[in-house]
Amino acid sequence: MTATTPLKVIIIGGGPIGLTLAQILTSAGVDFTILERRSTVTPEEGAGIAIGPTSFRLYDQLGLLPQMEAISTPIPHKHVLQRDGKVYNSYEFHLRACHGRAMAFLHRLDLVTTLFSTLPDDAKAKIHVNKSLSDIALTPEGVTVTCADGTSYNGTLVIGADGVHSKTRKIMNSLSNAPESETLPFETTFQGLFGNFPRLSLPGSEIEPGHDWECHSGGVSSQFFVGRDRGWFIIYRPLPGGPTRERIDYTDEDIKQFAEDVKDMHVTNKLTFGDVFKNVNKAGLTQLQEGAVKNRSWKRIGLVGDACDKITPNVGLGYNNGVLDVIVLGNLLKKLNESGEEITEEKVGKLFKEYQAERKEFSEKVDDAARGVIRTVTHTGFMKYLLDRWINPVLGLDKLYGSKVMGPLMAKQQVLEWLEEKNGIDGNIPWAHKGLVVTKA
Numbered sequence: 001m002t003a004t005t006p007l008k009v010i011i012i013g014g015g016p017i018g019l020t021l022a023q024i025l026t027s028a029g030v031d032f033t034i035l036e037r038r039s040t041v042t043p044e045e046g047a048g049i050a051i052g053p054t055s056f057r058l059y060d061q062l063g064l065l066p067q068m069e070a071i072s073t074p075i076p077h078k079h080v081l082q083r084d085g086k087v088y089n090s091y092e093f094h095l096r097a098c099h100g101r102a103m104a105f106l107h108r109l110d111l112v113t114t115l116f117s118t119l120p121d122d123a124k125a126k127i128h129v130n131k132s133l134s135d136i137a138l139t140p141e142g143v144t145v146t147c148a149d150g151t152s153y154n155g156t157l158v159i160g161a162d163g164v165h166s167k168t169r170k171i172m173n174s175l176s177n178a179p180e181s182e183t184l185p186f187e188t189t190f191q192g193l194f195g196n197f198p199r200l201s202l203p204g205s206e207i208e209p210g211h212d213w214e215c216h217s218g219g220v221s222s223q224f225f226v227g228r229d230r231g232w233f234i235i236y237r238p239l240p241g242g243p244t245r246e247r248i249d250y251t252d253e254d255i256k257q258f259a260e261d262v263k264d265m266h267v268t269n270k271l272t273f274g275d276v277f278k279n280v281n282k283a284g285l286t287q288l289q290e291g292a293v294k295n296r297s298w299k300r301i302g303l304v305g306d307a308c309d310k311i312t313p314n315v316g317l318g319y320n321n322g323v324l325d326v327i328v329l330g331n332l333l334k335k336l337n338e339s340g341e342e343i344t345e346e347k348v349g350k351l352f353k354e355y356q357a358e359r360k361e362f363s364e365k366v367d368d369a370a371r372g373v374i375r376t377v378t379h380t381g382f383m384k385y386l387l388d389r390w391i392n393p394v395l396g397l398d399k400l401y402g403s404k405v406m407g408p409l410m411a412k413q414q415v416l417e418w419l420e421e422k423n424g425i426d427g428n429i430p431w432a433h434k435g436l437v438v439t440k441a
Contacts, residue, residue, distance in 0.1 A: 013162035019115035046282030048232030050316030076102035085266035094402035100425030166307035186289035195283030297352030311370035
C-alpha cells in the first residue's frame, strides 16, 4: 500500500465496542467500514452495562459526556445479603474515592443508540447491516473481506469486534494455523439469567436508585442494579453438567425454568426474584465464558473486546475493558495514518503487538479478579464462603483490593492523545495520562 493511499480499517461487529471504535476513528480522521451481521446496530437485548471512570473519560474527550450522563445512573452503594434477605455487608464502592466517579449503569440499547446517533452522517453511511462475515483474504495491498451475501470490502487491516463467538477469530486462527487450544479459547463454568424491569412496577417501588444489591449464597448469586427509571438483574449459577468449551443455545423454556428455580431468593432485603421477574420487560439466558486468547492478532487481523478476552460480569469491567482496547488502538492507528509512510504488513503487525503489550497487565488482573469474584459470591468451597461471609465484612477486603491493587492499575490506562478532557475529575489516585493539554490564554 503506497503512502498516498490512506489507512482504512474494516471493523467486524457493530455492537458497543465496534461503535465506540467508530467514534474514535471518526475523531482521528481514520477511514473505516463496519460490517454487522444483524439487521440493526440497535437491537433490544434486555441487558444493562456498567460504565466505569475510564470510559467516562473517553466520552468526555469525544464530547459525549452529557448524553452518557443523561442515560446512566451512578451506582456508588453496594449491599450484600443472604438468600433470606438479611444484609450482612454494606459499603460504598472504591471508584469514586479513587478516580472521582462512581460506576454507573445504563441500558445497552440506550448505549448503542447514543453511540450510533451521535456519529456524523458520513460516518453512519460506513455502517452496513445484514453483513455476515464469510472470509478474510490477505492481499499485497491489505485485506479483502467477503460477506455471506457475496459482497466484498477492501481495507488496510481488519479489527474483529464481533464478540465471544467471533468469526474473525476463527478465520484468523485458521489462516495462522493456530494450535487447537486457540480454537475454543474460552471455558464456561457459570450461566447467567439477565433482564430489566420498570423500577416503579415493583412492590415497594420506593426502592432508591443508585444501589447494587447482591445476594451471595452457595451455588447461586445475584446482582440487582437500581436505576432512575428501570432496574437490571443477573443471576449466576454453575453450569448444569459441568464446564464446557462448546457453545450453548438456550430456549424460552430454559429461561422460565431458571426463573422458577430461584424465585424465592431475595434480590434486595425486601424483594424476592419472583417479585421482580413477574414484571420483567425482557429476559435472556447466556453462558458466561472465561478466558483470553494467547495472540490478539496475526498479520493484518486483530481482535478487541470479548473476541479476545472474556470475563464474567460480576466486576462490571467487560465493556470497559474493551473500551480500553480501542483507545489504545485508536492512538496507534492515528499515528500510523499520519506517518506518511507506506503501511506495510510488517508495520501493521508491529502496531498490533504494541497494542497487546500495552493491554497485557491490566487485562490479566481483571481476568483474575473476575474469576475470583464469581467463585467467591457463589461460595464455591468453604474458604470462599468464609472469605465472603465473615472475613470481607470485617476487614473490608473488597475496598482494599480495589484501592490498592486495581486502582493504581486503572489510573495507568490510556486516554486519546489528541483530545482534551474538558471535565476531567481526579480522585485520590491521579491519572497517569491526561490527553491533550490546552493552555488557556
